[in-house]
Amino acid sequence: MKMKKNDLKGWLYLLPAILFLGVFMVYPLIDVLVYSFEEGYNSASQTYHGIGLYNYAYVLHDPYFLQAVRNTFLLVIITVPVSTGIALLISLGLNAIKPLRDLFQTIYFLPYVTNTLAVGLVFMILFKKTAYTDGLVNLMIQWFGGQSVDFIDGPYWAKMFVLCFYTVWVVMPFKILILTSALASVNPDYYSVARLDATPNWRIFTKITLPMISPMIFYLVITGFIGAFKAYSDAVALFGTDLNAAGMNTIVGYVYDMLYGNSGGYPSFASAAALILFVIVLTITCVNLLISKKHVYR
Amino acid sequence: MNLDFKRVERNAAVRKRVFTGLDYCFLVLWAILVLFPFYWMVLSSLKSYSAYNSEYIPQFFTLNPTLSNYVDAFTAVPLARYFLNTIIYTVVTTGLMMVVIIPAAFAFARLEFKGKQLAFTIFLSLMMIPNELVIITNFVTITNLHLRNTFTGLILPSVTSVFYIYLLKENFEQIPDELYKAARVDGTTDFEYLTRVMIPISKPTLVTIVILKVIECWNSYVWPRLITDNPNYFLVSNGIQEIRENGFGRENIPAMMAAVVVISVPLIILFLVFHKKIMAGVSRGGLKG
Numbered sequence: 001m002k003m004k005k006n007d008l009k010g011w012l013y014l015l016p017a018i019l020f021l022g023v024f025m026v027y028p029l030i031d032v033l034v035y036s037f038e039e040g041y042n043s044a045s046q047t048y049h050g051i052g053l054y055n056y057a058y059v060l061h062d063p064y065f066l067q068a069v070r071n072t073f074l075l076v077i078i079t080v081p082v083s084t085g086i087a088l089l090i091s092l093g094l095n096a097i098k099p100l101r102d103l104f105q106t107i108y109f110l111p112y113v114t115n116t117l118a119v120g121l122v123f124m125i126l127f128k129k130t131a132y133t134d135g136l137v138n139l140m141i142q143w144f145g146g147q148s149v150d151f152i153d154g155p156y157w158a159k160m161f162v163l164c165f166y167t168v169w170v171v172m173p174f175k176i177l178i179l180t181s182a183l184a185s186v187n188p189d190y191y192s193v194a195r196l197d198a199t200p201n202w203r204i205f206t207k208i209t210l211p212m213i214s215p216m217i218f219y220l221v222i223t224g225f226i227g228a229f230k231a232y233s234d235a236v237a238l239f240g241t242d243l244n245a246a247g248m249n250t251i252v253g254y255v256y257d258m259l260y261g262n263s264g265g266y267p268s269f270a271s272a273a274a275l276i277l278f279v280i281v282l283t284i285t286c287v288n289l290l291i292s293k294k295h296v297y298r
Numbered sequence: 299m300n301l302d303f304k305r306v307e308r309n310a311a312v313r314k315r316v317f318t319g320l321d322y323c324f325l326v327l328w329a330i331l332v333l334f335p336f337y338w339m340v341l342s343s344l345k346s347y348s349a350y351n352s353e354y355i356p357q358f359f360t361l362n363p364t365l366s367n368y369v370d371a372f373t374a375v376p377l378a379r380y381f382l383n384t385i386i387y388t389v390v391t392t393g394l395m396m397v398v399i400i401p402a403a404f405a406f407a408r409l410e411f412k413g414k415q416l417a418f419t420i421f422l423s424l425m426m427i428p429n430e431l432v433i434i435t436n437f438v439t440i441t442n443l444h445l446r447n448t449f450t451g452l453i454l455p456s457v458t459s460v461f462y463i464y465l466l467k468e469n470f471e472q473i474p475d476e477l478y479k480a481a482r483v484d485g486t487t488d489f490e491y492l493t494r495v496m497i498p499i500s501k502p503t504l505v506t507i508v509i510l511k512v513i514e515c516w517n518s519y520v521w522p523r524l525i526t527d528n529p530n531y532f533l534v535s536n537g538i539q540e541i542r543e544n545g546f547g548r549e550n551i552p553a554m555m556a557a558v559v560v561i562s563v564p565l566i567i568l569f570l571v572f573h574k575k576i577m578a579g580v581s582r583g584g585l586k587g
Contacts, residue, residue, distance in 0.1 A: 009488065010411025017402035017421075020458040025424055028435030035434065090328055093321045106573050107329045110336070112580065113569040115517045117535040118558040121542060122335045125342065125551055136338070136356045169331070177581050230430060233519050233535075240543060241523075252430055259437055260524050270434050278431055 035271035048268075055272035064244050065273060068254040071235075074160060075167060075250070076228040083168045084220055087175035092209075094176075095183045105180060112173035120237020123166050127151035127238075152238065159239070159248055167234050171227060175220050182216035183209070218292040222285055229281050232256070251277045339562070343367050343555035350552045367556035376529060377557055380537030383449075387522075387533055388515040391453050392508055399463045399507075404492050406463070407470035408478060425460045429520075437524050447528040455521065462507050465582070469503040470496055506579035509572055516565055534561045 011018075035041065036055055038048040059065050090108070094101055111119070126136050129150035138148035149155065151162045186209060194204045210217075232252040235243055243249035244257060251273065257263050258270035342350065344363035371377050405411070406418055436455045445451030473496060481491045497504065519535035526532055532540060541557055569576060 006409070007411040007413075010405050010409040010414060013401040013405035013409065014417060016398040017458055017463060018417075020398060020454075021421075021424060021460070023439075024436055024455040024458070025427060025432050028432035028439070029427060031435040031438075032431050090325070093325050096321050097318065097325070104325050104329060105577070107332055109573065109577055110332060110566070110569065113513055113565045113576065114562055115535060115538070115565065117517075117519055117538050118561045119335055119339075121538060121554060121558055122339045125555070126335070126338060132351050133354050133356060139355055169335075172332075174580065177577055181581050226428075230428065236519070236539065241539060255430055255434070256520065256524065259434055267434055267438055274430050274434060278428060281428070 032271045032274060035268050036275050038268055041266075041268040055268045056276070059269055059272045059276065062269075064249060064257075065251075065254055067244075067247060068249040068251045071160070071163075071248060072229060072231065072250045075164060075231055076225060078160075078164045079167045079171070079228050080221060080224040082164070083171050083175055084217065084224060086168070087172055087179050087220070088217070090172075090176050091179035091183055092205075094180050105176075108176050109173045111170055112177075116170060116233045117237045120166060120234060123162065123169075124152055124238050127162050129154070153246075156247065159246070162238055163231075163235055163248060166238060167228065167231060170234060171224065175224070178216055178220055179213065182213040186212045214296045215292075218288070218296050222288045222292075225284055225288060226281055229277065229284075251280075336562075339555045339558050342552055343559050345552050347550060347552055367552045368560070370550075370553040371556040371560060374553065375537075375541050375557065377537065377541075377560060379530065380532050380534050381560070383531060384516060384533045386449060387452055388512055390449065391456050391515050392511045394453065394457045395459060395462070395511055396504070396508070398458055399466055400492070400497065400504075402463045403466035403470055404488075404496065406467045408492075408496075409488065421460050421463065425464065433521065433524070436521075440525055445525075447526050447531045449531070451525050452522060452531065452533075456515070456518070459511070462511070465507065466500070466503060469500050473499055502575075506575050509568065509576055510579050512568065513565060513576075537561075 037051050037053070039050040039052050039054040041048040094104060097104075127138075128135050129138055129148060129152070134142070134148045135151075137151065141148055149158045151158045190208050190212070191204065194208060199207075230252050231250045235248050235250055235253060239246040239248045241261070243253045244263070249257070255270045255274045255277070258266045258273060341358075341360060344365075344367070345353075345360050346362065346364045346366060349360070349362065406414065406421075433455075440446060440451040440455070443451070445454075477495060478491060481495060486494070517535060518533065519539075522531075522533045522536050523539075526536065529537075529540060538557060538561060541554060
């Protein structure tokens with residue numbers, strides 16, 4: 001009897017969490033699958049006329065979705081290696097100095113706490129070309145003798161460049177933070193021994209530093225992939241809420257547009273698109289994990 | 299021979315100094331890249347409307363700073379309301395979350411009950427579920443409950459976080475068993491033990507969780523956008539988007555920048571005060587990748 005009372009108490013402490021998670025996480029998870037297979041779902045009357053794969057077929061043939069997939073993949077392929085690479089360089093740079101290191105670290109972390117939408121607006125202004133001004137970035141391009149480009153309403157590559165640039169700026173703090181603490185935690189004895197043997201610097205880097213921090217690099221690559229595949233608010237900050245018109249929509253943006261807004265009211269299509277995204281991310285994460293199993297030093 | 303040795307040593311020292319110099323240049327360059335947008339937003343917010351628009355070539359400083367844009371930001375658009383909404387949303391969400399996660403973490407860390415292991419495994423696996431998947435149904439649920447454009451609708455789905463339960467559970471587990479046993483001998487109930495011993499001991503972690511949640515709430519955009527279309531319930535992120543699209547008129551960038559500064563300042567202050575805590579908390583298990 002006493003045992004039973006204890007059991008009850010445990011579950012009682014868990015009850016609020018279970019209630020919230022059940023209603024807003026577990027149930028939706030099942031429901032999203034159901035939605036994605038209900039054909040012709042009408043959100044007003046809450047009826048549908050069949051079960052099948054039509055929603056997936058529709059989404060996969062929607063030019064807006066294909067555009068969103070293209071944008072998202074480009075964004076992922078560009079920003080993940082670039083941001084991880086630069087973050088590694090900066091962390092190595094930070095690791096090599098003593099004075100001012102804390103100050104630099106604090107400054108570098110600042111973008112993490114800022115509102116993506118708000119700072120995105122500043123980036124828009126820096127890159128935008130209007131009737132009144134070419135904008136600061138274009139001014140700099142002209143200093144170096146280049147042609148000014150409208151990065152916000154102009155050619156596709158220019159818009160893609162700003163989006164990647166801003167994304168890298170936003171994700172950098174996290175990566176720098178993780179890599180600097182990884183570098184700081186490498187046992188200094190290894191370096192002392194290497195110095196005794198007069199090992200050249202690049203060899204120390206490739207044979208000691210890199211293997212020692214490789215688990216963290218892979219962690220960043222994996223979380224970077226996941227994060228970049230979910231890109232959305234950065235694009236909204238730069239190009240406004242009508243991303244389809246700007247041709248800069250992302251997969252997540254497509255999901256939300258299907259759900260709500262001018263093109264909204266189609267939870268079935270949104271669910272199908274969200275599940276496609278989930279499968280893509282899951283596949284890539286698994287591939288990443290397999291690769292890291294082979295290459296990460298343990 | 300001796301001379302040679304000295305020369306080698308000197309060369310090495312010179313090379314090291316050059317390297318350090320280059321290193322600093324690189325670090326300063328990145329610092330400028332990070333700080334420049336902040337400088338530019340403050341600078342633009344201090345330029346008057348006419349001055350800003352007459353600058354075909356943007357100026358890097360202003361000799362006639364004005365605060366009129368800040369007045370505009372609070373009078374021409376309901377910035378104060380967005381601000382207040384965000385504060386209400388942040389405080390209530392964070393408060394409710396603590397009420398939900400502390401008992402859950404306590405149950406996992408300290409209590410013994412049937413099915414605990416299974417429940418914990420299920421909780422952990424929920425950590426991998428992306429928000430994008432569940433937000434669709436939540437949107438429909440909240441709409442059907444007629445909770446759109448209410449604080450209830452805004453807050454409820456953001457209340458739980460499996461990740462923070464996990465973080466807190468790990469922290470609770472580090473508190474020695476002996477303390478618990480001693481408390482039981484003294485006749486302290488579990489609930490008293492939680493509130494009088496565990497919570498005070500875990501205060502640093504709790505503070506970190508609160509700060510991280512506040513940052514998350516302050517910056518949340520997607521859910522509020524889906525669930526509110528009445529500007530009376532906009533949070534700052536939606537507010538700034540609204541200002542951008544329908545606010546002061548498209549070209550009044552200085553006023554827009556003033557609004558951006560106002561929105562950014564609270565978090566920057568929070569960061570300046572707590573940067574050590576925030577950075578330690580994020581590196582222990584960052585969320586934004």
